[in-house]
Amino acid sequence: MKISFKAILALTALAVNTPASMSAQTQIEIRHYQAAAGNDAVWVATNAGLMRFDKQSGESKTFSTDKYNYLTAVALSPDGLVTVGGHGTQGVATFDGSEFSALKFDAHAPQNIAALVFADGLWVGATQMALHQNESGWKTYEGPNPVASHYDFHTLAYSEKESRMWVGVQSNTADNKFGYIDAAGLTFIQECTDNVNGLYVQDDGTVILATEKGMRKYADGKFSVLEHPISSIPADCKAVTGEGDVIWFAAGNTLVKGEGTTFKKYVCKKEDGTTDTITSIALDGETVWVTLYNGGLMKLVDGEFANPSAGVEESMAETETSKNDIYDLNGMRIEKPAKGQIYIQGGKKHIGK
Numbered sequence: 001m002k003i004s005f006k007a008i009l010a011l012t013a014l015a016v017n018t019p020a021s022m023s024a025q026t027q028i029e030i031r032h033y034q035a036a037a038g039n040d041a042v043w044v045a046t047n048a049g050l051m052r053f054d055k056q057s058g059e060s061k062t063f064s065t066d067k068y069n070y071l072t073a074v075a076l077s078p079d080g081l082v083t084v085g086g087h088g089t090q091g092v093a094t095f096d097g098s099e100f101s102a103l104k105f106d107a108h109a110p111q112n113i114a115a116l117v118f119a120d121g122l123w124v125g126a127t128q129m130a131l132h133q134n135e136s137g138w139k140t141y142e143g144p145n146p147v148a149s150h151y152d153f154h155t156l157a158y159s160e161k162e163s164r165m166w167v168g169v170q171s172n173t174a175d176n177k178f179g180y181i182d183a184a185g186l187t188f189i190q191e192c193t194d195n196v197n198g199l200y201v202q203d204d205g206t207v208i209l210a211t212e213k214g215m216r217k218y219a220d221g222k223f224s225v226l227e228h229p230i231s232s233i234p235a236d237c238k239a240v241t242g243e244g245d246v247i248w249f250a251a252g253n254t255l256v257k258g259e260g261t262t263f264k265k266y267v268c269k270k271e272d273g274t275t276d277t278i279t280s281i282a283l284d285g286e287t288v289w290v291t292l293y294n295g296g297l298m299k300l301v302d303g304e305f306a307n308p309s310a311g312v313e314e315s316m317a318e319t320e321t322s323k324n325d326i327y328d329l330n331g332m333r334i335e336k337p338a339k340g341q342i343y344i345q346g347g348k349k350h351i352g353k
Contacts, residue, residue, distance in 0.1 A: 032291040033072045036082075037284035042308075043082055044297055045071035050084055050095060053297055058308060060297075068093055068100045073125075075116035083122065085113025092116070092124055105131070106138045114170075117156040123165055125153035130167055130181065141186045145173045157199035157207070166207055168196025178209065178218070191223050192216075198240040200247060210237035210249050228263045230256050239290075241281045248288065250278035255290060255300065268298060268305040 031047040044051040049064025050071055073085035082095040083103075089111055093100040108129060115125030121134035128143040130153040143151045148171055155168040164180040171177060178196055179188035198210035206219040208226065214235050215226035233251040240249040247258045253276050255266045268290070270276060282289040288300040299308045337352030 029294045030296065031293055032279060032296050034074050034280040035282040035289050035291045035297060036074045036076045037282045037287075037289055038076050038080055038082075042282065042284070042289055042297060043074050043076070044291055045074040045084060047071075047087070050074065050082070051297070053308060063095065063098075063100075065100060067102075073113045073116045075118060075122075077118050077122070083116055083118075085110075085116050085124065085126075087112060092122075103133075106140075108140055112152060114152055114154045115156040117158060117165070119158035119165065123156050123158075125156050125167065127152050129153065130156070130165075130186070132165070132181070141181055143169075144176050144186075144188065145171065148173050155196060155199045157201045159201040159205055159207070161201075161203070161205040166199050166201060168199045168209065170195045170197070189218070189223075192218075197236070197238045198249070200240045200242045202242065202247075203244055208240055208242065208247055208249070210240040210251075212236045215240070215249055226258075228256065228258060230254070230263055230265050233265070238277060238279055239281050241283060243283055248281050248283070250281060250290065252277055253292070254278075255281065255288070266300060266303060266305065268292065268295070270295065 033045045035042055035044045040055055042053045042055065044053065046062065047070050049062045049069050051060055051062045053060045068084065068086055068090055070087040070090060071084045072087050075083050077083065083092065084095060084100070085092050089109070090113075091109055091111075092103045092113055094103065110124055110126030110129055110131055112127040113124060115123070117123040121132060124131040124133075128146060128151050130141045132139045132141075143153070145151045151171040151173060152169065153167050154170040157166045158164070159166060159180075162182070164182045166180045167178070167186075169177045174193055175190055176188045177194060178192035179186060181187075192209070194211040194213045196209055196211050200208045202208065204219075206217055209216040209218065212235070215228065215237050217224055217226045233254045233256070235251070237249055237251040240247060242248055245259070249256050249258070253268045255268065255278060257264050257266070268276065268278065276292040276295045278290050279293050280291045290298050290300070290305075292298060297308060298305045337350070
């Protein structure tokens with residue numbers, strides 16, 4: 001049995017403990033995680049499924065199924081194939097424009113997919129492991145802190161110069177936050193003790209890190225602060241990318257372009273005065289796309305952010321649901337609630353027995 005997008009919004013709204021949440025008109029905020037730009041469309045991983053924004057028509061459509069409805073990562077292969085990764089046990093799948101096809105793994109199926117990168121095959125960053133798929137199958141690189149309650153390979157970036165896949169980790173441990181994978185295996189550089197949110201590798205092999213405590217760089221075996229004059233931004237930098245020596249990074253609702261010693265910032269302001277956070281940056285020729293955690297896909301046009309869907313009614317893929325289906329408080333369907341677990345069925349809250 002399938003569930004409509006509108007039903008997910010309505011059911012999840014019931015989980016919010018405020019009077020307004022009980023209104024039939026209330027809708028939850030869709031959370032936007034990553035974007036990938038292709039020739040004809042921009043793809044966005046959201047907690048409601050995979051959104052496709054058509055560059056020509058300006059129309060958006062979101063695709064989801066019972067299995068793939070909470071997506072956290074998206075990437076395009078060199079031939080344009082869309083690959084997605086999901087929250088929890090949703091795993092990794094390809095999307096052909098109408099259907100999701102799950103990827104099969106040799107042994108350990110990854111969970112909580114945070115990063116997907118194509119470089120000599122597909123690379124996957126997940127909880128407690130990074131994986132690489134090539135013609136020989138899958139190879140798994142397990143995290144060094146198996147007892148850690150939180151240890152995620154959160155970001156990946158490939159270095160052509162050194163044939164290395166750099167990894168950035170988010171963890172509640174004090175070490176093993178930054179390193180690389182090469183023919184010798186997984187190696188960590190212990191000088192980095194901050195959670196790493198994003199990575200970009202320049203042509204000369206310099207690694208640019210977006211961390212919870214600001215921008216860093218790693219070159220010639222040494223860490224240093226990425227010096228820039230932009231001071232009025234949060235310390236927690238969430239995303240970084242680039243092209244050649246030009247870098248783009250984001251913290252809070254501010255996007256920064258750095259070229260040599262010249263830096264310029266672009267602030268995405270919301271009309272209602274509330275703040276938001278840029279979660280990803282996608283370069284598309286002369287166009288820069290960003291995703292805002294709550295605000296969705298935005299486009300940088302002539303130095304200003306614009307909603308690319310302005311004036312176009314968004315079209316959501318809708319499927320059917322049953323009043324007997326059971327959902328947790330995040331709006332995700334579950335088979336059977338645990339004892340004491342609050343769940344939603346038939347639009348009402350219940351407690352598992």
